[in-house]
Amino acid sequence: MWEISVLGTDIYHIVLWFIIYSILGWTLESIYMSFCNKRLTNRGFARVPLCPIYGFGFVGAYFIFKPISSHLLLLYVTAAIVATAFEYLVGVTMIRLLGSLWWDYNDKPFNYKGIICLESTLAWGVYAICLFAFLHKAVMMFSDRLDPRVGQYFCSVVAIIYMLDFTAQLMRVLNISAEEQFKKVKDKCLRLKARFY
Numbered sequence: 538m539w540e541i542s543v544l545g546t547d548i549y550h551i552v553l554w555f556i557i558y559s560i561l562g563w564t565l566e567s568i569y570m571s572f573c574n575k576r577l578t579n580r581g582f583a584r585v586p587l588c589p590i591y592g593f594g595f596v597g598a599y600f601i602f603k604p605i606s607s608h609l610l611l612l613y614v615t616a617a618i619v620a621t622a623f624e625y626l627v628g629v630t631m632i633r634l635l636g637s638l639w640w641d642y643n644d645k646p647f648n649y650k651g652i653i654c655l656e657s658t659l660a661w662g663v664y665a666i667c668l669f670a671f672l673h674k675a676v677m678m679f680s681d682r683l684d685p686r687v688g689q690y691f692c693s694v695v696a697i698i699y700m701l702d703f704t705a706q707l708m709r710v711l712n713i714s715a716e717e718q719f720k721k722v723k724d725k726c727l728r729l730k731a732r733f734y
């Protein structure tokens with residue numbers, strides 16, 4: 538499975554890059570927001586130090602913008618527009634599904650409904666240039682030097698921990714009790730048992 542190729546890159550490297558960028562994004566966001574809030578702030582939805590939107594964003598940006606990565610102005614403008622559109626779609630989806638947004642740009646100038654703002658749009662373009670100028674080279678060097686068996690084990694463990702943590706946090710946000718779910722399953726099993734006996 539790890540050797541399957543997608544867009545010329547094996548699944549192992551894509552998953553590892555995704556995790557690395559999710560951790561880097563969480564770190565960047567948490568430091569910035571801790572500074573702004575003057576207290577420690579976890580910018581992830583789950584408790585583990587991952588912001589998957591950065592994993593999707595940076596890995597996606599790498600594949601999408603690689604053909605124009607040598608044209609810095611085009612890269613900057615295109616990345617700023619595409620990332621802002623992505624941020625807006627994620628924000629609208631979160632509001633519809635969860636009833637809330639994990640960020641709020643209402644206090645920022647030139648914002649739209651608190652979901653996107655000019656400051657973040659300009660930052661997305663800078664992030665894209667940094668991605669191709671030095672960041673992805675460092676991530677590739679690290680992932681290539683890491684023993685694949687260790688990397689695959691790491692990816693598997695992180696994915697399992699994150700999925701469990703995300704599910705628990707989602708149940709908390711949606712006010713779904715694990716005990717309630719267990720009781721519903723137990724009741725269904727008892728009804729099925731009564732039907733057959």
